[in-house]
Amino acid sequence: MRLTGFGYAPPLLPDELLYSWLSRFSLLNALGTPRECMERLFACRTIVPGIDLPTRLQSVQRQLGDWLPFQTVDQILDFGTLFPYHRPFLTSHRHDTVRHALIYGDGKGLKTQMGRVANRFGANPSLRFCTKCVADSIAHYGSPYWDRRHQLPGVSCCIRHRIQLQHQPPLSQRTDRQRFVVLANWNAAQPHIRVCERQLRFAELSEALLSAALPVIDASQRASTYLHAALKLGFGTHRGRFDCSGLADAVRQRFEDFHGFEHRERLLTSSAHPLGWIRDLIKRPERSVHPICHLLLIEFLFGSISSFATACSITKNGMAAIEGVIRDQQVRPPSSTLLRTISDTEREALLCDSSLSCRQVAPLIGRSVTTVVVQRRMRGIPIHERRKSLNNAGIEKVRAELRSGDPLPAVAMRSSVSLSTVYRILAQYPSDRQPNSTQNSKPKVTERRQRWLSTMSAQEHAGVNAIRAAAPADYAWLYRHDRAWLMSNTKPIKKQPKSGLRIDWAQRDAELSQKAMAYAATLRTQSSPTRVTKTRLLRPLGESMVRKNVHRLPLLEDVLERMSESHADFRKRRVDHAIAMLACSVAGLQMWRVKRLSGLRIWSDELSNYANKEIERLNAQNSVCTNSLP
Ligand SMILES: [Zn+2]
Numbered sequence: 001m002r003l004t005g006f007g008y009a010p011p012l013l014p015d016e017l018l019y020s021w022l023s024r025f026s027l028l029n030a031l032g033t034p035r036e037c038m039e040r041l042f043a044c045r046t047i048v049p050g051i052d053l054p055t056r057l058q059s060v061q062r063q064l065g066d067w068l069p070f071q072t073v074d075q076i077l078d079f080g081t082l083f084p085y086h087r088p089f090l091t092s093h094r095h096d097t098v099r100h101a102l103i104y105g106d107g108k109g110l111k112t113q114m115g116r117v118a119n120r121f122g123a124n125p126s127l128r129f130c131t132k133c134v135a136d137s138i139a140h141y142g143s144p145y146w147d148r149r150h151q152l153p154g155v156s157c158c159i160r161h162r163i164q165l166q167h168q169p170p171l172s173q174r175t176d177r178q179r180f181v182v183l184a185n186w187n188a189a190q191p192h193i194r195v196c197e198r199q200l201r202f203a204e205l206s207e208a209l210l211s212a213a214l215p216v217i218d219a220s221q222r223a224s225t226y227l228h229a230a231l232k233l234g235f236g237t238h239r240g241r242f243d244c245s246g247l248a249d250a251v252r253q254r255f256e257d258f259h260g261f262e263h264r265e266r267l268l269t270s271s272a273h274p275l276g277w278i279r280d281l282i283k284r285p286e287r288s289v290h291p292i293c294h295l296l297l298i299e300f301l302f303g304s305i306s307s308f309a310t311a312c313s314i315t316k317n318g319m320a321a322i323e324g325v326i327r328d329q330q331v332r333p334p335s336s337t338l339l340r341t342i343s344d345t346e347r348e349a350l351l352c353d354s355s356l357s358c359r360q361v362a363p364l365i366g367r368s369v370t371t372v373v374v375q376r377r378m379r380g381i382p383i384h385e386r387r388k389s390l391n392n393a394g395i396e397k398v399r400a401e402l403r404s405g406d407p408l409p410a411v412a413m414r415s416s417v418s419l420s421t422v423y424r425i426l427a428q429y430p431s432d433r434q435p436n437s438t439q440n441s442k443p444k445v446t447e448r449r450q451r452w453l454s455t456m457s458a459q460e461h462a463g464v465n466a467i468r469a470a471a472p473a474d475y476a477w478l479y480r481h482d483r484a485w486l487m488s489n490t491k492p493i494k495k496q497p498k499s500g501l502r503i504d505w506a507q508r509d510a511e512l513s514q515k516a517m518a519y520a521a522t523l524r525t526q527s528s529p530t531r532v533t534k535t536r537l538l539r540p541l542g543e544s545m546v547r548k549n550v551h552r553l554p555l556l557e558d559v560l561e562r563m564s565e566s567h568a569d570f571r572k573r574r575v576d577h578a579i580a581m582l583a584c585s586v587a588g589l590q591m592w593r594v595k596r597l598s599g600l601r602i603w604s605d606e607l608s609n610y611a612n613k614e615i616e617r618l619n620a621q622n623s624v625c626t627n628s629l630p
Contacts, residue, residue: 006067008028008029009064009067009068009069010024010143011069011141012069013137013141015079015147016080016145016146016148017080017081017145017146017147017148018060019050019080019146019180020145020147021069022049022054023146024145025041025067027182034176034179041063042056042059042063043056043059043062047178048178049178049180050107051127051146051181052151053082053083053102053110053114054102055101055106055107056103056104056106057073057102057103058073058103058104060076073103077099077102078213081148082148082151082210083102084209084212084214085153085206085209085210085291086098086114087214087216088209088214088216088217088222088294089217089222089289089294090114090216090288091286092218094113094288098114111124112288114288120266121290121292122153125151125153126167126168126170127146127168127170128155128156128167129166129183129186130158130160130163130165130166131188131192132158132161132163132192133160133161134186134188135188144186145183149203152203152206152207152210153206153292154261154262154263155202155203156195156199157203158203159204159207162194163195164192164194166186168184198256202261205295205299205304209295212305212306214305214309217312219286221312222285222312223281223282223283223285225308226301227242229302230282230301235247235250242282244278245273247278248274248275248278251278252275254300263292267292277290278293281293281297347365351376351379354381357384358372358376358383370424374424377428378428390417394417395425397415398411398422398425399425399429399432401415402425402429402433403432408422408423445481445482448474449485451471452467452471452474452478452489453489456490458470464490467490505549508553509553509555509556512546512556513553513558513559515540516556516559517559519540519541520563523536523537529574529577531565531570532564532570533564534560537560537564571607572610574598575610578597579614582597583618589619589622594611594615
């Protein structure tokens, strides 16, 4: 079907964005204002055309029919947008949602779904172009256009010419949101900035991903492929687990901490766990992560997109075993769950079974090895002592110090061991330490109380805060251990006596009412009538103060009541004003003139009668006949 109203469709240029083709098409066919243009192209007057991921593709196809250089919407998606760049990293559910949104829907939440917003890489970067490519395109095709490869996220150079891309300043988001950005103001003579190999390599990889147009890869299959490759490269612990921080360090080293890369800060977050996205890619494959992260990991693990694709297909067929391992890891219940499944008797039996080592018992009862050691020691079960600096003699020394009842830090220092070692030994031999006897603390209380009382008497006129500042340690100790006594023996806070009345309200009332009357008179004599209301009168008097203290200002209240105008009064005053103006002018004093000059739209019978009477009275005074009263 060929729709009328279009004159010419330009051919699609190599790797041209649909957006770019539509902008050239609308220019060549003079499709009118941006709104009209959107109506013709997208069948929607309010749409904002998407650059890399345009929406309402089915409407575009329906509106343009044979004029469109793509046969199907899938062709548009594959060759006119950046959708193939994202597709392999979407879950199949998300892929279906996004595809549906691109074909039928609006763009709400689209880029969030695709992980473009995740990691804050910037969802709407400005359009980019290569000056040499633009010159070539003008020489060959007579027109510049937006190249799809140059709009890939994080790509800053042209692979063909090995120079840096230029940025087109974006149009105003407020006034030109619907306007197509046209490549303009480019300067062929601009110096070409050479780029480094790393930038080129990243651009090549991004382009390879785009042109590979990979299908959706199952998320867990993709994660298994990553994991398998990482383990194969030696990023596993001696227990066969994945060494995430080791891989992160190696990636940082390989890419030299992403120096010169646009999104360096984002990639290196957080400072505590740099490259946290690697863990997400492998351990939480369902999460949306920006394709840039995938690309960097693919480059590190596989070296190319094609190797990654091959590895994924191998994984699909032959890596069931690894997936099984991952599944097992995921379904293994946490230790606390395991603990609930064995009874106390069973745990006791396992602890007392000397044929099992502490290391063997720990996972069975869901406790750490240290806890098993501690509990076995408490039960007097012989334990194979590990070779370490703290031997039995050392432990005995600490125990002897503990019995002295001195503070634990002092015990640690005298025994030349760490404080945590002292705590550990104390946990194993709790009977070594006698609790503080109450007799010991008795003199302490008396001493503290006396000191507090003497401080108080020394500062007779001071408040609690001042006394507390003089004896902070005593206050803190008594507050913690002897609060009732402290409260009953401390002077209550002196309350500030209320000061006497400082404002003479009667005088203020008189002053304010005078001011209000004067202001009302001024308002009534203004050249253009303004309604005199209470609020308007209060404004110069300090409105909030008056409203708060209105019960103290009876005179003012009376003045406000008398001076303020009702709507009816104000209308009459406007009529009077108009009549007075007309009486002074050479124009006749007629009702229609009064109506026009007063600017009143609604005229009640009462108001009309009032105006007529006034006009008649004045006309009679001036002895002028009035013939045309309504
Ligand atoms: Zn170029």
